[in-house]
Amino acid sequence: MALVPYNGNVLPALSKLHNSSFEFRFADHHVRISQDWNKFGVAAVVWDAAVVLCMYLELGQVELQGKVVIELGAGTGLVGIVAALLGAKKVTITDREPALNFLEANVKRNISPDQLAAVDVLELTWGQGLQRYPAGGFEIVLGADIVYLEDTFPSLLQTIMHLCSESTVVFLACRIRYERDTNFLSMLKKHFMVEEIHYDKDRDIYIYKAVKLTTRRDL
């Protein structure tokens, strides 16, 4: 159990998940994201981790200009959209198949037709069909609030391992809800150098940067 549907009347503090849309200002663009919790659940709402990651990207400390980027578990696609608006050369925005239509509609609403060719919306269920994605073929891997289902930790790690070369930089924005969520970080640290690079106190979101450990080549 991690993110479960709830009754908005019982938990009014979480009622923003029931808004039909959100407006943001990122990368000098008006970004309007539709939400539909009732129909599509967790994949169709904007989570705080996505907002914090976009704010971090906008600070300019991550060079996105001209980069080949992939977003995992994109949900509404906010992070991938902002990465494209910030100048990434190619952004592959991914999620499970049931989330794709809603995700694609948000992408089309926010990316101009002349920039759409630089954005792909594709199915990527962690650990499955990875051969469809070039091994080590991405310069930046992004993920917001994707560390929450313990059962998926091995396949999420396998996916990140597949997508990264030793020069790929991974940025994960996480809310640590349960102690077990840190198990994923421990798993990641076996293969990646992991650094906490940002903490948003108001929203309780951490951003971690990870780079694959260099394979030792003994002479």
Ligand SMILES: C[S@@+](CC[C@H](N)C(=O)[O-])C[C@H]1O[C@@H](n2cnc3c(N)ncnc32)[C@H](O)[C@@H]1O
């Ligand atoms: C909490 S939501 C976060 C959505 C979005 N990144 C955000 O922060 O607004 C988790 C996302 O991970 C996706 N997800 C969960 N399990 C997955 C899996 N096994 N493979 C691919 N995506 C998965 C869900 O569909 C959902 O979009």
